[in-house]
Amino acid sequence: LNHGHHAYLWKYYQALIRLRKIFLQKNYFKRENIQINTPQENLLVVEYTHSSQGVIQCMNFSNQQLEHTLPEHNSIQWNLLIDSADSQWFGPDSDKPNTFKTTNSVRLCARSIMVFDRKVL
Numbered sequence: 001l002n003h004g005h006h007a008y009l010w011k012y013y014q015a016l017i018r019l020r021k022i023f024l025q026k027n028y029f030k031r032e033n034i035q036i037n038t039p040q041e042n043l044l045v046v047e048y049t050h051s052s053q054g055v056i057q058c059m060n061f062s063n064q065q066l067e068h069t070l071p072e073h074n075s076i077q078w079n080l081l082i083d084s085a086d087s088q089w090f091g092p093d094s095d096k097p098n099t100f101k102t103t104n105s106v107r108l109c110a111r112s113i114m115v116f117d118r119k120v121l
Contacts, residue, residue, distance in 0.1 A: 008090040015082055019115060023048060023055065043068060043108070054118035055081070060108035069105040070116065078116040085109035 023029060035047045042062035048055045056078070060066045070078050085091035085108075092109055108114055 005090060008088075012084070012089045019081060039068065040066065042066065047071070049118075052120050056116045056118065058106065058108055058114045058116075060110060060112050063110050065110055066108050067105050068108060075121045077119045077121055079119055081115045081117050083112065083114045085112040085114075 029048070030050075033048055033050050035049070037045045037047070039045060042060065043066050044059040044061065045068065046057045046059075048057075056070065058068050083091075091112065106114060
């Protein structure tokens with residue numbers, strides 16, 4: 001598991017497990033805290049909220065890059081938690097900033113997932 005592509009996949013799964021543990025601690029997985037949307041074909045957006053905290057997961061199932069605008073609010077900043085297209089996971093390195101103001105849209109690489117944490121300013 002510590003060689004080649006297997007090492008990248010192993011580290012990626014470890015990061016996903018860490019995120020899942022955080023989600024469980026914040027009660028994001030309760031049915032009333034989950035909102036699922038399909039704003040365009042081949043794009044699935046899942047938003048987990050609890051109190052003023054939140055996480056949004058954008059999944060691109062297309063063979064092409066897609067663009068999505070994160071929910072807008074004047075006092076919210078989105079922090080990128082994980083991008084499956086990042087070079088650390090042996091992806092094409094999407095070259096995105098780690099934080100997004102609410103007016104920014106994000107570009108999702110083909111067949112990729114991005115997870116953002118909502119920070120209230």
